[in-house]
Amino acid sequence: MSYSNKLSGNVYWVGVNDRETELFENLWPLPNGISYNSYLLVDEKVVLVDTVKIDYQEDYLEKIMELTNDRPIDYLIINHMEPDHSGSIKELLRLFPEMKIIGNSKTTGFLKGFYGIEDNIMEVTNNDTLDVGEKTLEFHITPMVHWPETMMTYLQEDNIIFSGDVFGSFGAIKGSIFDDEIDLEFYEDEIMRYFSNIVGKYSPIAAKHIKSLSDLEIDIVATTHGPVWRNNPQYIIDKYLSMSTFNAEEGAVVVYGTMYGNTKKIAEEAAAGLSAAGIKEVKLYDASKTDKSYLISDIWKYKGAILASCSYNNELFPPMLSLVEALENRGIQKRYFGFIGTYSWSGGALKRLEQFADNCNINLVEPKVENQYAPTNKNLKKAFNLGKKVGEKIKGGKTN
Ligand SMILES: [Fe+2]
Numbered sequence: 001m002s003y004s005n006k007l008s009g010n011v012y013w014v015g016v017n018d019r020e021t022e023l024f025e026n027l028w029p030l031p032n033g034i035s036y037n038s039y040l041l042v043d044e045k046v047v048l049v050d051t052v053k054i055d056y057q058e059d060y061l062e063k064i065m066e067l068t069n070d071r072p073i074d075y076l077i078i079n080h081m082e083p084d085h086s087g088s089i090k091e092l093l094r095l096f097p098e099m100k101i102i103g104n105s106k107t108t109g110f111l112k113g114f115y116g117i118e119d120n121i122m123e124v125t126n127n128d129t130l131d132v133g134e135k136t137l138e139f140h141i142t143p144m145v146h147w148p149e150t151m152m153t154y155l156q157e158d159n160i161i162f163s164g165d166v167f168g169s170f171g172a173i174k175g176s177i178f179d180d181e182i183d184l185e186f187y188e189d190e191i192m193r194y195f196s197n198i199v200g201k202y203s204p205i206a207a208k209h210i211k212s213l214s215d216l217e218i219d220i221v222a223t224t225h226g227p228v229w230r231n232n233p234q235y236i237i238d239k240y241l242s243m244s245t246f247n248a249e250e251g252a253v254v255v256y257g258t259m260y261g262n263t264k265k266i267a268e269e270a271a272a273g274l275s276a277a278g279i280k281e282v283k284l285y286d287a288s289k290t291d292k293s294y295l296i297s298d299i300w301k302y303k304g305a306i307l308a309s310c311s312y313n314n315e316l317f318p319p320m321l322s323l324v325e326a327l328e329n330r331g332i333q334k335r336y337f338g339f340i341g342t343y344s345w346s347g348g349a350l351k352r353l354e355q356f357a358d359n360c361n362i363n364l365v366e367p368k369v370e371n372q373y374a375p376t377n378k379n380l381k382k383a384f385n386l387g388k389k390v391g392e393k394i395k396g397g398k399t400n
Pocket residue numbers: 080082146165
């Protein structure tokens with residue numbers, strides 16, 4: 001490997017980059033790829049932390065062999081069993097049959113169910129430690145971020161937290177794995193998109209586990225996706241805490257679903273209203289054109305959102321319905337929402353948006369706008385005023 005992969009004296013990144021997969025979890029677009037990070041500790045014992053997706057195991061094993069001088073792997077720590085990290089376990093066991101797999105009580109069912117592995121498993125509980133020579137590993141059981149078996153591993157002497165998917169990001173590694181050697185702007189939106197889509201549903205529990213790390217001195221955050229945070233680990237810790245407690249930035253998203261452009265016209269008026277209220281960050285999206293993952297991400301990012309949808313078979317327009325269901329599933333909170341529903345004959349869009357407001361702990365800004373047929377001047381004005389009102393709420397000014 002030609003680039004630096006050393007986290008500390010005897011700890012190495014042995015991850016791989018996936019620039020081939022179109023959709024993460026066969027759902028979420030990966031225009032910038034993704035990395036599957038794994039880490040190797042070469043001490044009196046040789047320890048691996050997590051593995052990589054099965055498609056990349058050849059590259060992965062080569063990287064490991066280069067560093068171990070043909071010594072066998074003694075321990076494999078599995079912080080997370082999702083196959084993007086557990087995919088190479090079987091091959092590792094074939095090569096190193098004596099290898100012990102370290103997990104917690106929830107990991108065992110996954111090992112048996114996914115890979116038929118029942119032997120060589122070492123179960124750890126919260127705060128257990130393992131002496132591997134010069135270094136000591138400490139286990140933190142952190143269930144439900146974002147699977148039941150998720151845990152983190154802390155390397156005491158080097159203050160490294162191997163955090164699993166927490167603190168992760170979309171976006172493959174480009175040149176360097178370290179936060180001080182890369183353009184962080186590239187990762188900013190990808191961190192938000194990864195968090196809001198993959199981990200966001202478990203925000204309250206993620207916030208709890210992240211806060212529980214505050215007792216640890218952390219010099220390096222070594223996540224399973226994206227950069228290694230050695231220069232400013234607090235940046236990613238604070239960002240994750242902020243996202244998981246639903247903090248938001250000044251700005252707003254307008255998302256519309258339209259068949260023939262009428263709802264677009266009304267949505268544009270709402271966006272103009274936001275600008276008139278002094279909101280400079282206004283994102284305007286056609287739900288049929290922009291993948292849902294970006295919409296969820298920006299709705300998570302900003303304080304305000306206006307959803308405008310035509311009706312389709314007595315319901316929301318399908319891409320808007322899919323978005324609203326995804327927001328409900330993730331329990332979106334706290335933002336200021338404005339609603340615009342349109343129809344020609346069936347109605348139904350606004351009614352479903354109202355259900356969304358009932359289902360989530362959001363701040364609904366009234367009055368909602370409903371328009372039949374082509375947009376009327378009166379309703380265009382109402383949409384502008386709704387945008388302005390949402391903008392004023394974001395600014396923290398006028399109330400209802
Ligand atoms: Fe995962």
